[in-house]
Amino acid sequence: MVQSANLGYPRIGRGREWKKALELYWAGHLKEAELHAQLKAIRLQHLRKQRSAGIDIIPVGDFTYYDHVLDTAVMFGLIPERFGDHAAGGKPDLALYYALARGNQAAAACEMTKWFNTNYHYIVPELNGLTPTLTHNRLVDAYREAKNELGIDGRPVLLGLYTFLKLSKGYTEAETDRWIEALLPLYAQVLRELEAEGAAWVQIDEPVLCTSLDAAEYGRINRIYDALRKEAPGIRILLQTYFEAIEGYEAITALPVHGIGLDFVHDGGRNEQAVLTHGFPADKVLGVGIIDGRGIWRSDLDRKLETLQRICEKIDADRVIVQPSCSLLHVPVSAEQETALDAVLRGALAFADEKLEEAALLARGIRHGEEAIRAELDESQRSRQALQQSPSRARSEALQGIADLATQPFARASSFAERRETQKERWQLPLLPTTTIGSFPQSAEVRGARHQWRKGAWSEQQYDGFIREQIKRWIGIQTELGLDVLVHGEFERTDMVEFFGEKLAGFAFTANGWVQSYGSRCVKPPIIYGDVELDAPMTVEETVYAQSLTELPVKGMLTGPITILNWSFVRDDLSREEVAYQIALALRKEVEALEAAGIGMIQVDEPAIREGLPLKREKWPHYLNWAVRAFRLATATVKDETQIHTHMCYSEFNEIIDAISALDADVISIETSRSHGELIASFENKTYDKGIGLGVYDIHSPRIPAVEEMEAMIDRALRVLSPGQFWINPDCGLKTRKEEETVLALRNMVEATRTARQKY
Numbered sequence: 001m002v003q004s005a006n007l008g009y010p011r012i013g014r015g016r017e018w019k020k021a022l023e024l025y026w027a028g029h030l031k032e033a034e035l036h037a038q039l040k041a042i043r044l045q046h047l048r049k050q051r052s053a054g055i056d057i058i059p060v061g062d063f064t065y066y067d068h069v070l071d072t073a074v075m076f077g078l079i080p081e082r083f084g085d086h087a088a089g090g091k092p093d094l095a096l097y098y099a100l101a102r103g104n105q106a107a108a109a110c111e112m113t114k115w116f117n118t119n120y121h122y123i124v125p126e127l128n129g130l131t132p133t134l135t136h137n138r139l140v141d142a143y144r145e146a147k148n149e150l151g152i153d154g155r156p157v158l159l160g161l162y163t164f165l166k167l168s169k170g171y172t173e174a175e176t177d178r179w180i181e182a183l184l185p186l187y188a189q190v191l192r193e194l195e196a197e198g199a200a201w202v203q204i205d206e207p208v209l210c211t212s213l214d215a216a217e218y219g220r221i222n223r224i225y226d227a228l229r230k231e232a233p234g235i236r237i238l239l240q241t242y243f244e245a246i247e248g249y250e251a252i253t254a255l256p257v258h259g260i261g262l263d264f265v266h267d268g269g270r271n272e273q274a275v276l277t278h279g280f281p282a283d284k285v286l287g288v289g290i291i292d293g294r295g296i297w298r299s300d301l302d303r304k305l306e307t308l309q310r311i312c313e314k315i316d317a318d319r320v321i322v323q324p325s326c327s328l329l330h331v332p333v334s335a336e337q338e339t340a341l342d343a344v345l346r347g348a349l350a351f352a353d354e355k356l357e358e359a360a361l362l363a364r365g366i367r368h369g370e371e372a373i374r375a376e377l378d379e380s381q382r383s384r385q386a387l388q389q390s391p392s393r394a395r396s397e398a399l400q401g402i403a404d405l406a407t408q409p410f411a412r413a414s415s416f417a418e419r420r421e422t423q424k425e426r427w428q429l430p431l432l433p434t435t436t437i438g439s440f441p442q443s444a445e446v447r448g449a450r451h452q453w454r455k456g457a458w459s460e461q462q463y464d465g466f467i468r469e470q471i472k473r474w475i476g477i478q479t480e481l482g483l484d485v486l487v488h489g490e491f492e493r494t495d496m497v498e499f500f501g502e503k504l505a506g507f508a509f510t511a512n513g514w515v516q517s518y519g520s521r522c523v524k525p526p527i528i529y530g531d532v533e534l535d536a537p538m539t540v541e542e543t544v545y546a547q548s549l550t551e552l553p554v555k556g557m558l559t560g561p562i563t564i565l566n567w568s569f570v571r572d573d574l575s576r577e578e579v580a581y582q583i584a585l586a587l588r589k590e591v592e593a594l595e596a597a598g599i600g601m602i603q604v605d606e607p608a609i610r611e612g613l614p615l616k617r618e619k620w621p622h623y624l625n626w627a628v629r630a631f632r633l634a635t636a637t638v639k640d641e642t643q644i645h646t647h648m649c650y651s652e653f654n655e656i657i658d659a660i661s662a663l664d665a666d667v668i669s670i671e672t673s674r675s676h677g678e679l680i681a682s683f684e685n686k687t688y689d690k691g692i693g694l695g696v697y698d699i700h701s702p703r704i705p706a707v708e709e710m711e712a713m714i715d716r717a718l719r720v721l722s723p724g725q726f727w728i729n730p731d732c733g734l735k736t737r738k739e740e741e742t743v744l745a746l747r748n749m750v751e752a753t754r755t756a757r758q759k760y
């Protein structure tokens, strides 16, 4: 009989209880025992929910206290030496666990980076010369708990060995095989212990199988799964892939495992085609990832059912599992709570809980025939069509803009070399100009004020007055610190995408549509459900006010089209490229309005360009081409003397440096410090001639960087970049930091700059 499965459930809880518990604990307001108790209650509730949605195979061990990659590293005792000597073994305590993720006064946090092409960030394991040991078996704990507390015979989830290695750093290519040998016995032990505990199956996630691998890598994958079968023969492995089609279908389906899970949503149809043309081994089960685990729209269930039927003609239904395309970590918990949304839109949504129902429904459809679920299929179809036919998808200005694309300007009037001279003249900046990335601390007071205003307790006027006070205070602080290019501080913004989405047509906002971004940080992505248009200026008032308080330049601050796109849930009836151009045209109006109001530096943040990169290399050029075009469409019409800035937060810059240069921004700021200098090295063989600020300190940690540390960063950068193009700034916006930390860190940054100015 066909079964339904889930691959991972969001951790954060329906009302973000998980986040709240973590943060209370970090702030010292929750004892360790209370944290354990609260998280356990959340974990069990999630298991119960999955069971009552009718899911047959429920994942365990997908839950975490921070991040599942960190959990894997810690389970194997891979704790960098700077955190002290933990060779004694045993399960690392919570203080250490959180220090790895967040840093402490003695040691900088581990690097954090994107989980494949999603907006989830994982903690990068650092292997440097360590010897792995199994400190504890977290999966046995999770499996036992589900069984004992709820009678759920769950399926443990383990991050696959090869994916784990590929996501780690601190070893060379030549050491890969040694690391595989070192980790294999530990993986085998984890599996054997699970088997001894009674687990029949384990889900091993190997999303790297969806990236481009070479023959040697396939050889390694083979060796790993061969060895695991031999060392732990009693447990069945469901090898799970996601986010793309697998390469080498025949090689992967021939691996010595008992099941393969494939993504049937983000594969461009290739996985299905491979199954139908090559068939599927008779000794394996197939996990059909047919419900989009990353999107928020109801599925076209009729079509999905047809796909499943086609598959079941080839493969015995007993060996077919209906499941989401990936863990539901990437979608909000439940659309049921969104009662304030427009009914047509709400009707077309499916979050994690609704997706589980869809998976269970399709499994029922295969078991009992289409007629048994006809009513549900029809209802789902009606909801989807209602949105498709709504006026929000027929806005004339947006549609006209796209129709006229061929005649729009995609380049600035003059070359960068010419603009540089004009801008030098106009701005008269000192060598190594200092600036920040945009936001200043969103203190409890700021959040409180917004809350008062949102619930109507504060008038518009009262709230505006409060925001102005904040702007004024921070213009004062920045001036006193001696920064050269100021910002207004973004106090009126919650999230850099939400703020713009709220002002643009075509966007909708959920009350509780949160997803985890990293650690306890959650974001509530807007939903782009209709055509995008700008009706009134979004940022002009605050920026002009800030500029009125100072002679120094104040940068206008916008979020770019690709970031808005990549950090939103996007309608699925248009291409992402078309939606990006719609957003770009709306932003261009804002850029022009800022310039007309006298703002001469405008930063258009694109921290998410890299996130949109397809997993497969051959698809990169196409994506980068339209992403660059969208940015240029938004920024090309300003005067030469207007300085366009952009900002990105990531360290793997090398491979896309040409595209970033093609954005043609006059100045770029990039996060650096968490990659411990690797980014700077990437400039050694490249020439980047535009203005550039490589972040000189990590803003994700409360730690105050010393002046000398930042001087060293500057010196290192200036070995490869010229002082005339270099800017000094923190890694990213400061909204998550406390005021005191911010001021101390920036004071040190300005001091480091003063010293550097004397040297260069």
Ligand code: GLN
Pocket: 437, 438, 439, 490, 496, 557, 605, 607, 647, 648, 649, 732, 733, 734, 735
């Ligand atoms: N301007 C934004 C800020 O300072 C940029 C944030 C980001 O890059 N993620 O908060």
Ligand code: ZN
Pocket: 437, 607, 647, 648, 649, 671, 731, 732, 733
């Ligand atoms: Zn950033």
